[in-house]
Each structure stands twice: as C-alpha cells, then as structure tokens.
Amino acid sequence: MRLRLSGEVIKDDLVKRVEDLSGQNIAMCYQCGRCSAGCPVADEMDILPNEAIRLLQLGQIEEVLDSKTIWICASCLQCSSRCPRGVEFSSICDALRAIVLRRRITTPSVDAGDVSRVMRTDAPQMGVVGALRKLNG
Numbered sequence: 001m002r003l004r005l006s007g008e009v010i011k012d013d014l015v016k017r018v019e020d021l022s023g024q025n026i027a028m029c030y031q032c033g034r035c036s037a038g039c040p041v042a043d044e045m046d047i048l049p050n051e052a053i054r055l056l057q058l059g060q061i062e063e064v065l066d067s068k069t070i071w072i073c074a075s076c077l078q079c080s081s082r083c084p085r086g087v088e089f090s091s092i093c094d095a096l097r098a099i100v101l102r103r104r105i106t107t108p109s110v111d112a113g114d115v116s117r118v119m120r121t122d123a124p125q126m127g128v129v130g131a132l133r134k135l136n137g
C-alpha cells in the first residue's frame with residue numbers, strides 16, 4: 001500500500017473525533033503488537049488491531065472505516081488488558097462504527113414527532129428512546 005503523508009493528513013479531524021468519542025489517545029500506541037498477538041478473532045480481521053491504530057496515527061482513517069476489523073472486534077478487552085500503554089482498541093472500534101453508522105444516515109428514518117401520543121405517554125421513556133436510536137442509528 002502506498003501512503004501519501006503530510007502534516008495535514010496526519011492531523012486528520014476525523015481521527016481527532018475518534019479520540020474524542022473513544023476517550024483514547026491514539027499516539028500512545030508504540031506498535032509493540034501485543035494487542036494483535038492476543039486477539040482471539042485476529043484471524044478473521046483484514047487489518048490487525050495494531051495496524052489499524054498505526055493507520056489512524058498516519059491519518060489513514062478511511063482505510064480503517066472500510067475494514068472488516070471494526071465489525072469483527074468482539075469487545076472482549078483482551079487487547080487492552082495486554083497493552084503496556086493502556087490503549088483500549090475496542091473503544092476505538094466503537095467510535096469508528098458510530099462514524100460509519102452516522103454516515104449511512106443522511107436523514108432520520110423516524111422523526112420523534114412521528115411517535116404517536118399514546119406511545120409517548122404510555123410506553124417506557126427508555127423504550128421509545130432506544131427504538132428511535134436503533135431506527136435512526
């Protein structure tokens with residue numbers, strides 16, 4: 001793979017968004033590979049966890065957003081328990097999945113105003129909110 005790097009590419013705003021959403025500092029990773037070595041589903045991934053983090057460090061977020069890896073991660077936390085730098089890759093995957101899901105939705109498929117008055121008054125509030133989130137991403 002050929003990468004075209006520049007200061008602007010590396011300081012990608014979307015990567016900063018991933019850090020904000022995940023609460024992780026991507027620069028902390030020093031590529032020891034312990035996360036990938038211990039991941040029970042690494043064989044099914046197209047980009048290993050440490051490779052995904054490296055791509056994010058280099059501003060290559062689209063590669064990671066297009067990967068199977070972010071959907072295959074089972075959030076077992078094995079990688080973060082092995083990480084000497086305290087990086088939680090599953091939280092990074094959560095953030096990346098949220099970005100993909102939000103991109104797919106240009107307009108909400110169900111507007112809160114469409115929920116019937118009966119539903120709004122009788123259904124548990126959490127149920128209504130949960131259904132709207134599921135339908136709208």
Ligand code: SF4
Binds near residue numbers: 073
């Ligand atoms: S949290 Fe995800 S990436 Fe980390 S070890 Fe588990 S499955 Fe692998």
Ligand code: SF4
Binds near residue numbers: 029035053083087
């Ligand atoms: S274990 Fe931590 S420091 Fe090592 S490659 Fe994975 S995320 Fe980076």
